[in-house]
Amino acid sequence: MASKAIEVNNLTFSYPDTDEPVLKDINFSINHGEILGIIGPTGAGKSTLAMCVNGLVPQVINGEMEGTVKVNGSEVSGSSVAKMSEDVGFVFQEPENQLSQMTIEEEIAFGMGNLGVPRDEMLGRITDALDQVGLTGFEKRSPLALSGGQQQRLAIAAVLAMRPSIMIMDEPTSMLDPKGKNEVYDVLKNLKDYGMTGIIIDHEVERIAAYCDKVLVLHEGEVQMFAPSDEVFTNIGQLHELTLNAPQVTEFLDSYNQAFGKDVKLSTTLEESVDNFESACK
Numbered sequence: 324m325a326s327k328a329i330e331v332n333n334l335t336f337s338y339p340d341t342d343e344p345v346l347k348d349i350n351f352s353i354n355h356g357e358i359l360g361i362i363g364p365t366g367a368g369k370s371t372l373a374m375c376v377n378g379l380v381p382q383v384i385n386g387e388m389e390g391t392v393k394v395n396g397s398e399v400s401g402s403s404v405a406k407m408s409e410d411v412g413f414v415f416q417e418p419e420n421q422l423s424q425m426t427i428e429e430e431i432a433f434g435m436g437n438l439g440v441p442r443d444e445m446l447g448r449i450t451d452a453l454d455q456v457g458l459t460g461f462e463k464r465s466p467l468a469l470s471g472g473q474q475q476r477l478a479i480a481a482v483l484a485m486r487p488s489i490m491i492m493d494e495p496t497s498m499l500d501p502k503g504k505n506e507v508y509d510v511l512k513n514l515k516d517y518g519m520t521g522i523i524i525d526h527e528v529e530r531i532a533a534y535c536d537k538v539l540v541l542h543e544g545e546v547q548m549f550a551p552s553d554e555v556f557t558n559i560g561q562l563h564e565l566t567l568n569a570p571q572v573t574e575f576l577d578s579y580n581q582a583f584g585k586d587v588k589l590s591t592t593l594e595e596s597v598d599n600f601e602s603a604c605k
């Protein structure tokens with residue numbers, strides 16, 4: 324495919340009742356099969372940016388938008404929100420708010436029904452989606468009888484069954500305990516292995532560093548950094564200026580360098596950090 328999965332050019336957006344734009348001249352693109360992490364302080368504009376990618380902003384949530392957002396080569400502003408939901412799946416923060424049906428299989432069928440997927444095909448897609456999120460065998464259960472992590476995996480399955488080419492997750496684990504967070508990120512790893520394109524907004528820098536190919540740092544509506552994940556998270560000075568942190572192991576090595584006047588090469592993984600540390604000690 325020649326086109327980028329997502330291409331954002333000179334995007335500026337203001338809500339009707341705000342004086343200043345909440346997104347200011349945003350530019351970035353991601354390739355098919357890449358996972359982008361978006362991080363930034365509260366109110367930086369992360370959710371607004373995600374909603375520009377699936378057309379909710381400005382088509383449903385109004386405001387003034389300049390610039391272009393293209394998904395799979397087509398401008399989002401030229402497509403209806405219904406059409407966009409075929410291309411871009413969206414998983415939100417609170418799992419229970421996304422679930423409305425009596426059984427898990429009905430929950431997954433619901434979105435497909437809205438897309439007009441034939442009934443025969445639905446059954447196969449339900450099986451595949453449950454398999455992808457590790458909920459096979461749960462078809463007849465009530466969504467309300469699941470743990471938070473399982474509910475969020477179900478919400479992901481319901482989106483997967485609609486076969487979007489891009490998945491956006493807006494703080495998908497912020498309401499979950501550590502076990503639930505791990506379950507959701509394990510599913511994400513599967514999706515990445517399947518070659519899915521994704522955007523994840525999260526404050527969990529450890530997991531963003533481990534799972535995302537690229538990271539975009541948003542601050543007060545502006546892109547401050549956009550680079551491969553390692554590059555962003557080893558640029559600790561800039562992260563700290565933006566009131567953000569790197570993964571713990573990176574922070575530790577940086578503190579060691581500062582305290583002892585050393586220059587051990589920073590990394591975001593434990594294995595590489597240990598190697599770098601040992602090499603520097605030789």
Ligand SMILES: Nc1ncnc2c1ncn2[C@@H]1O[C@H](COP(=O)(O)OP(=O)(O)OP(=O)(O)O)[C@@H](O)[C@H]1O
Pocket residue numbers: 338339340341345363364365366367368369370371372384
């Ligand atoms: N519907 C709206 N109308 C007016 N202003 C809004 C609306 N939604 C968000 N905002 C404002 O736009 C700015 C960006 O909000 P947004 O939710 O995109 O940030 P965020 O980085 O996702 O924050 P958080 O990490 O807290 O979720 C904030 O100042 C917010 O108050």
